[in-house]
Amino acid sequence: MKPTLQTVADAVGVSRSTVSNAYSRPDQLSPALRERIHEAARRLGYPGPDPTARSLRRGRVGAIGVLFTSALSYAFTDPYAVQFLRGIAETAERHGNGLLLIPLSRSEEQTGIEAVRNASVDGFCVYCVPAWHPALDVTRSRGLPTVAAERPAEVGPETMYVGIDEVAAARTVGSHLARLGHRRVAVVSDFLVAQRRTGPVTVTDPAEIRYDVTRERLRGFAEGLAEGGVGWSDLLLCNAGANSRGEGERAAAYALDRVDRPTAVLAITDLLALGVLDALAARGLRPGRDVSVTGFDDIPEATAVGLTTIRQPAVEKGAIAGRLLLDPPEDPAARQVLLPTDLVVRTSTGPVERK
Amino acid sequence: MKPTLQTVADAVGVSRSTVSNAYSRPDQLSPALRERIHEAARRLGYPGPDPTARSLRRGRVGAIGVLFTSALSYAFTDPYAVQFLRGIAETAERHGNGLLLIPLSRSEEQTGIEAVRNASVDGFCVYCVPAWHPALDVTRSRGLPTVAAERPAEVGPETMYVGIDEVAAARTVGSHLARLGHRRVAVVSDFLVAQRRTGPVTVTDPAEIRYDVTRERLRGFAEGLAEGGVGWSDLLLCNAGANSRGEGERAAAYALDRVDRPTAVLAITDLLALGVLDALAARGLRPGRDVSVTGFDDIPEATAVGLTTIRQPAVEKGAIAGRLLLDPPEDPAARQVLLPTDLVVRTSTGPVERK
DNA sequence: TGGGCGTACTGTATCGATCCAGAAGACCTA
DNA sequence: TAGGTCTTCTGGATCGATACAGTACGCCCA
8 A cells, every 4th residue: 555645644643734734835844843754754655745636636737738730759850849849848847847748630530639638737838730620629628728839810818829920931931032033933831731642732722721820821922922923823832741851852752843843942841841852852953053942940950951941939939838838927918929030041042043 | 616527417417426427438328318418518618527636536647757867958959869759659649648758957956856756647767867866766756667768777676678788789889999990099978977067087997987878888888999909098088068969079179189189989879979070070080081980879860970870779769668668568577678789880980090 | 026137327435635724832922 | 810923733624536336217037
């Protein structure tokens, strides 16, 4: 039988409450008694108050849940995600909280829903989960504070988020390429369509895209490219089955192997962009000369390969998300944070070659 | 007031137990009543059984805790750690469990100890935590199943671990270099001494090294190098303040800037080895020709930079650790796993240049 | 008619702590 | 010495669920 508070109390000859106080409010009892209690606890092998029971009574757990789409096992492959996690982890750490990672299936399946319902946490951070995902109904119904890692399409006064102006950031990318003279342009992105397949897709209107971030970034790309007279329907859209380097390469292949090969490929994340660069390399094409490539996020590797991209403060984003959950500002307006972004021009983009 | 089981029970006019069954054992009541209960729950905004209360009663939580040394915020910077995490995450996911990440301070400070005591988990995975760390006393006292991500120095019949034969693996590295003719050799490693400083240190005997993995790998290095007549005291030991690329570079500087520059630098992890390569590059030295460099782990980047290293199955290691916790084999012997390793020779090592 | 049996539901004890009102005693003050 | 205050400790209520023994009732069959 594992020892409990009661066991220790009986051994010392005091009440349960006193033992509890010895752990949780040491100033409430005399040093002598406190020491006797701790001594008895050591002797009996009592490990201290049971966390679960304590959480039940106190009404708080000391952990925050982080929701991911895609198998948890893939979450760690995107350096951007890792940086975000670092940020939120730092904050959690400072507050003595743990981070409970909760995997979600990417589609409408129920995988992970149960985990959300069962998670012992004080709040949720929703990272890269589409607004229509059923898990979000569960988080809402649990009534715990929730912060989104991007600006949701619908923002109420209670909504907490830390994001960037996706449209504006993406617009600078489109505009940059338009000015370089690019008119035949492909986009590599995941979540363009509901299905998970990799390949070219048709999307009549960006409004059809169901994942907020994807939709907004594509809108921004299109707005920027419009400066060069490129319309939405001129874009060659290639869906990637996942946000991974490999899928980026596969998706890019559909664009690069066309007779009217695009002069620029815009990837919606750096990870996909790395895949696009792989696809170029495999075909002996030079980034920034034969084909311009852009990414989004500015992960560390982007520097190494000279990728033109949008820099967003990933670690800071995570840190702020953590702070919103663990130490929410009084002012409701301060619970909705938009961070600045920069276009970082490197060697992967260049002017269209004269024929 | 948040609705509880009782609230719903009263609304429907049944007992608390019946509502509980409606959620946890739906086959125990008639479909009609079950539907009425769920309908009432929806109407009242009851999110389902409270996870904390359920855990208390059931005696299990549905989450495993992962202990890290170093700020949690740094844990994600080592690709090897990330791969290990992926493995354990996959297993946790399959079992419907969450992963609770618990940051520990690297030294004897109490940071994180409280988090270990408070963690609501069913078991612990101890990743890269020295045997003397006070947090391990806490995990032991909590009496939960615990698996180590490396073979501990002291192994009892109850101990669970998944590791590699560190000495043997490191010996192949030492031996490889000995055969290439290296006699002036430096080692870059963290945890060589208790202090966190970066720079050359003196360790009279490997037994003095307090962190198991470091000690064993260094023993292995020495044993292998002994084939070339290099003794322990001939090794130039450079301590790194942390397991990071930057610290690797700083530590390597102390070796590379000597008049009697070593012909080989052995790093204890790939991450440190990348830093060593940075240090070479900064000095215009060619890896594998001017100075040979080795790592340990075989992270993805090792391939890209041609680093000679020890490959160990990181993802699998994590997966097995998860399985040991969530689905422990009957046979106690099967709870102690040693995985195979390989020496992967790439371009960062080569024969000593003739003078 | 009544024993046997299965289904559907109830009631109470229990998990292991924390909270809080209050009691007992020591000590101080007028 | 009565009354007040402070410190220290107690006991019962409580958090929100689950386990399990037990009851009520309908049904079948001899």
